[in-house]
Amino acid sequence: MNRRDFLAWATTVAGGLFSSSLLNAAPLQRLLSAPPLKKGDFGDDFLWGVATAAYQIEGAWNEDGKGESIWDALCHNRPKKIKTGENADVACDFYHRYPDDIRLVKEMGFDVFRFSFAWARILPQGKGEINQKGLDFYDKLIDQCLEAGLSPWATIYHWDLPQALEKQGGWANRAILGWFDEYANLVTQKFGDRVKNWMVLNEPAAFTMLGYLGGIHAPGKIAPKKFPAVVHHAAMCQASGGRIIRANVKDANIGTTFSCSYVEPKKLSHTKAANRLNVLLNRLYIEPALGLGYPTDNFNYLKRIYKHVKTGDMEKLKFDFDFIGLQNYTRVVARRALVPYVWVNQVQPKKRDVPKEQITEMNWEVSPEGIYKIIKQFAAYKNMPPIIITENGAAFSDEVSPTGEVNDAQRVAYFENYLQQILKAKQEGANIGGYLVWTLLDNFEWAEGYRTRFGLVHVDFESQKRTIKDSGLWWQKFLQ
Ligand code: GCO
Numbered sequence: 001m002n003r004r005d006f007l008a009w010a011t012t013v014a015g016g017l018f019s020s021s022l023l024n025a026a027p028l029q030r031l032l033s034a035p036p037l038k039k040g041d042f043g044d045d046f047l048w049g050v051a052t053a054a055y056q057i058e059g060a061w062n063e064d065g066k067g068e069s070i071w072d073a074l075c076h077n078r079p080k081k082i083k084t085g086e087n088a089d090v091a092c093d094f095y096h097r098y099p100d101d102i103r104l105v106k107e108m109g110f111d112v113f114r115f116s117f118a119w120a121r122i123l124p125q126g127k128g129e130i131n132q133k134g135l136d137f138y139d140k141l142i143d144q145c146l147e148a149g150l151s152p153w154a155t156i157y158h159w160d161l162p163q164a165l166e167k168q169g170g171w172a173n174r175a176i177l178g179w180f181d182e183y184a185n186l187v188t189q190k191f192g193d194r195v196k197n198w199m200v201l202n203e204p205a206a207f208t209m210l211g212y213l214g215g216i217h218a219p220g221k222i223a224p225k226k227f228p229a230v231v232h233h234a235a236m237c238q239a240s241g242g243r244i245i246r247a248n249v250k251d252a253n254i255g256t257t258f259s260c261s262y263v264e265p266k267k268l269s270h271t272k273a274a275n276r277l278n279v280l281l282n283r284l285y286i287e288p289a290l291g292l293g294y295p296t297d298n299f300n301y302l303k304r305i306y307k308h309v310k311t312g313d314m315e316k317l318k319f320d321f322d323f324i325g326l327q328n329y330t331r332v333v334a335r336r337a338l339v340p341y342v343w344v345n346q347v348q349p350k351k352r353d354v355p356k357e358q359i360t361e362m363n364w365e366v367s368p369e370g371i372y373k374i375i376k377q378f379a380a381y382k383n384m385p386p387i388i389i390t391e392n393g394a395a396f397s398d399e400v401s402p403t404g405e406v407n408d409a410q411r412v413a414y415f416e417n418y419l420q421q422i423l424k425a426k427q428e429g430a431n432i433g434g435y436l437v438w439t440l441l442d443n444f445e446w447a448e449g450y451r452t453r454f455g456l457v458h459v460d461f462e463s464q465k466r467t468i469k470d471s472g473l474w475w476q477k478f479l480q
Contacts, residue, residue, distance in 0.1 A: 037416060037419055037420060037423070037478070039478055039479060039480075041423055042423060042426065042435075045433070046432075046433065046434055046435070047111055047112050047151075047388065047433060047434030047435070047436075048109075048110050048111055048112065048434065048435060048436075048479055049105075049110045049111060049112025049113060049114055049150075049151075049153065049434065049435075049436040049437070050105055050108075050110055050112070050113060050114065050436060050437045050438075050439060050440040050456065051114035051153075051390060051391050051436040051437065051438050051439055051440075052094075052113075052114060052115050052116070052439055052440050052441070052443075053115075053116045053155070053158040053159070053202065054115065054116045054117060054118035054121070054158060054160060055069065055071045055088055055091075055118065055158070055159065055160040055444065056088060056091060056092075056439075056443040056444045056445070056446075057091050057092040057094040057440075057441055057443045057444075058088075058091060058092075058094045058095045058118060058121075059088065059089060059090040059091040059092065059093045059094065059095050059096075060090075060093075060095035060096065061087075061088065061089045061090075062089075063095065064121075064131070064133035064134065064137070065121075065124060065131040065132075065133050065134060066118065066120055066121040066124060066131065066134060067120035067121075067123070067124025067125060067126070067131075067162050067163070067164060068120060068162070068163040068164070069118065069119070069120045069160035069161060069162055069163055069218075070159075070160065070161045070162075070163055070166045070170070070211075070218035070219045071088065071159065071160050071218045071446075072087070072088075072089075072120075072163065073163045073166070073218065073219070074217075074218040074219065074220050075087030075088065075089075078220055081215075081216070081220050081447060082446075082447055082448075082449050083447060083448055083449050083451070084448075084449030084450065084451055085449070086444070086449040086450055087444075088443075088444035090461075091443060091444045092441045092442075092443050092459055092461075092464070093464050094441070095137065097464065098140075098141050098144060099144055100466070101440065101441065101457075101466070102141075102144045102145055102148050102150065103148065104440070104457055104466065104468065104472075105148070105150060105440060106148045106149065106150060107468075107476070108456065108468070108472050108475050108476045108479070109475065109476050109478075109479030109480060110150065110437075110475070110479065111149075111150065111151055112150065112151050112153050112197075112434065112436060113145050113150045113151070113152055113153065113440075114153040114154075114155065114199075114390065114436050115141065115152070115153075115154060115155070116154065116155035116156070116157070116158035116160075116202065117138060117154060117155070117156060117187050118134070118160055119157065119160060119161065119162050119183055120160065120161075120162040120163070120164075121134035121137065122134040122135055122138075122183070122186065122187065123162065123182075123183055123186070124162070124164070125162060125164040125165075126161070126162030126164045126165035126179055126183070127165070127178075127179050127182050127183070130186065135190055138187075138190075138191060139190075139191075142191060142194050142195060143194070146194060151196075151197060152194070152195050152197070153195075153197040153198075153199065153436075154187070154191065154195045154197070154198055154199070155198075155199040155200075155201075155202050155257070156183070156184050156187060156188075156198065156199070156200050156201070156241055157180070157200065157201050157202060157237075157241075158202040159202060159203075159207045159211075159217070159218070159446075160218075161218075161219070165179055166219050170219055170230075171208065171211075171212065171229075171230040171233050171234060172212065172223070172226040172229050172230050172233070173233075174229070174233060174308070176233050176237065177233060177236055177237060177240065180237040180240070180241065181237075181240055181241075181244060184200070184237075184240075184241045184244045184245070185244055185248065188244055188245050188248035188249050189248050192245075192248050192249030192250070192252070195249070196249065196251055196252055196253055197252075197253045197255075198245045198249065198252055198253070198254050198255065199255045199256055199257050199325055199390065200237070200238050200241030200242055200245070200254075200255075200256040201234065201237065201238050201241065201256050201257065201285075202257050202327075203257055203258060203259040203327060204231075204234040204235070204238060204258070204284075204285045205258065205259055205280065205281060205282075205284055205285055206259045207234075208227065208230045208231055208234050209227075209280065210447075211230075212226055212227050212230045213227045216447050217446055217447060224301075228301075228302065228304040228305040228307065228308060229305075229307075229308045231284065231294075231302075231305055232305050232308040232309060232313070233308075234285070235284075235285055235288045235289070235294075235317050236313065236316060236317060238256050238285060238288075238289060238317075238319070239288075239289060239316055239317050239318060239319040240316065240319075241256070242254050242256065242319035242320075242321060243319060252322075253322045253323065254319075254321055254322045254323075255321050255322060255323040255324060255325050255385075255388065255390075256289070256321060256324070256325065257324075257325030257326070257327055257390045257391070258282070258285060258286055258324065258325065258326060258327065259281070259327050259328075260281060260282045260326055260327065260328055260374045260377075260378065261281050261282070261328065261329070261330055261331055261332045261370065261374065262331040262332070262367075262369075262370045262371075262373040262374040262377065263277045263278045263281060263282070263331070263332050263333075263334055264331065264332075264333050264334070265333070265334055265335070266333050266334065266335035266347055267335075269336070270334060270335045270336045272298075272336065273334045273335060273336045273337070273345070274334035275298070276298070276299060276334075277332065277334045277346075279295045279296075279299055279302070281332070282374070282377065282378075283295040284302075286324065286378065286381070288317035288318070289317065289318060289319055289321065290318070290381055290382075290383060290384070291317075291318035291383075292381075293314060293317070294306075320385070321385045322385060322386070323385050323386045323387065323388050323433065324378065324384065324385050324386075324387055324388070325387075325388050325389075325390030325391075326374065326375065326378060326387050326388070326389055326390065327389070327390055327391035327392070327438070328370065328371045328374055328375075328389070328391075328392055329360075329362070329364050329391075329392065329393070329394070329438075330349075330360075330362075330364035330365050330366070330367050330370060331365065331367040331369070331370030331373070331374075332346060333346070333347040333352065334346065334347070335347055348363065349363060349364070349365040350363060357410070360394045360395050360396060361395040361396055361397055361451070361452045361453070362394075362395050362445075362448070362452055364394075366394065366414055366417070368417040368418050368420065368421040369421060371389075371392065371418050371421050371422060371425075372421035372422070372424055372425050375387065375422065375425040375430050375432065376425060376428075376430065379425070379429070379430040379431065384431075386431040386432070386433045387430065387431060387432045387433065388432070388433050388434040388435070388436070389422060389432065389434065389435045389436065390436050391436060391437075391438035391439075392418055392435065392436075392437065392438060393411075393414075393415075393437050393438035393439060393454050394410070394411055394414045394454065395445070395452035395453055395454045396408055396410045396411055396453070397453070398411075398442070398453050398458055398469060400458055400460070400467050404467065405467075405470065406458045406467055406468075406469035406470060407469075407470050408469045408470050408471045409470065411469070411470075411471040412470060412471050412474045415437070415471065415474070415475075419435070422435065437456060437475070438454055439454045439455055439456070440455060440456060440457060441455040441456075441457050441459050441466070442454065442455035442457070442458055442459040442461075443455065443459070455469070456468065456469055456471050456472035456475060457469065457472055
């Protein structure tokens with residue numbers, strides 16, 4: 001089951017939560033009616049970059065004093081949770097190869113390198129004793145970026161909670177508010193002199209739902225009773241992380257990121273299902289951050305969040321972010337489920353009238369209009385901060401040809417079509433300041449293992465050989 005299939009399934013678990021899936025397929029060929037894309041159309045100060053995450057690329061899972069994370073534990077102890085039984089013990093070996101990989105980012109012409117800190121590399125037990133060698137690694141990585149002329153953008157939390165904290169209840173334990181603050185204080189005080197662009201959390205909706213409701217991602221729990229507490233704690237950390245960066249980093253540009261997918265009902269009569277799914281996928285974390293509270297109207301299950309709200313919490317959920325990171329890959333189509341207590345269900349692209357070429361290796365529909373619509377949806381919030389697209393990309397089955405090339409024309413078309421739609425939203429007034437490709441290297445795609453390749457650079461996981469794909473060369477040309 002991948003993350004979007006999970007939505008269909010989770011509805012049953014939680015006594016009726018949500019659902020999802022897609023729209024009219026957009027052609028994989030570049031739209032002929034559209035004028036050729038030019039970097040300059042996006043404006044001179046528009047930022048271009050690539051995004052990565054520690055667990056997916058670093059490897060060195062227990063080297064130089066690093067502690068175990070929930071992803072190490074999931075892969076090692078419950079390998080069946082990963083479709084291929086793989087783990088990220090070595091991954092792309094970025095821990096040792098980062099100088100070469102940073103050079104590749106520069107070679108392709110990007111300005112921004114987004115990475116995340118592995119909490120357990122820095123605080124092996126999640127709190128208390130600091131691992132100096134872990135700090136040293138990020139020190140060197142940041143310096144490497146700066147020397148290459150790349151702006152380092154750091155994510156504080158990209159899903160790899162220290163296992164020692166999980167053993168104490170993880171995100172379900174309110175003590176996480178203190179643990180997270182300690183960690184956020186440490187990294188911002190340590191690196192805030194050189195890192196000015198920060199993201200607090202990566203996709204809270206994804207890690208809380210998949211990790212604590214769907215049992216698909218670490219910590220692999222199916223815990224509908226705990227989920228409301230997990231949501232509240234993550235939303236509290238999201239805002240307090242923002243305040244910590246503001247206090248510790250001079251001239252900081254502070255954001256946080258949201259996974260989001262435009263939701264459409266399969267038919268008009270399925271609108272209620274689509275609305276619920278929209279809450280879970282798109283509204284649950286942005287609205288408290290904007291000071292709008294939790295979107296629990298017509299969603300009784302989510303009202304259980306309030307049981308965990310203490311005096312003063314509602315005010316603390318708000319933070320004035322300098323930017324919001326939107327991460328989008330596809331759209332989703334919702335339909336009402338048959339069983340009355342299951343409110344919604346997801347319609348998979350394969351089960352709809354979507355041409356095969358428009359379904360990626362993740363079983364996600366290629367939907368450029370989807371990114372346009374979701375940007376418009378977010379941009380419509382009153383007081384919405386500027387948007388940065390902090391992730392967008394696609395997995396296709398890439399192979400290195402006998403002559404050493406990776407012809408990934410489908411991915412090039414994907415970028416062209418999505419960028420076209422982003423530009424359209426921007427020209428219509430959405431305040432979009434940058435775009436980061438997911439991702440630099442083929443890597444460990446969580447529960448999917450290494451099979452689904454998202455990189456601009458192909459990685460041979462046996463030899464660790466890197467090959468820039470045609471899409472990477474396309475970016476090089478585009479960014480010139
Ligand atoms: C996420 C993460 C990335 C994924 C990417 C492709 O959004 O899930 O930030 O780690 O690899 O989205 O699924």
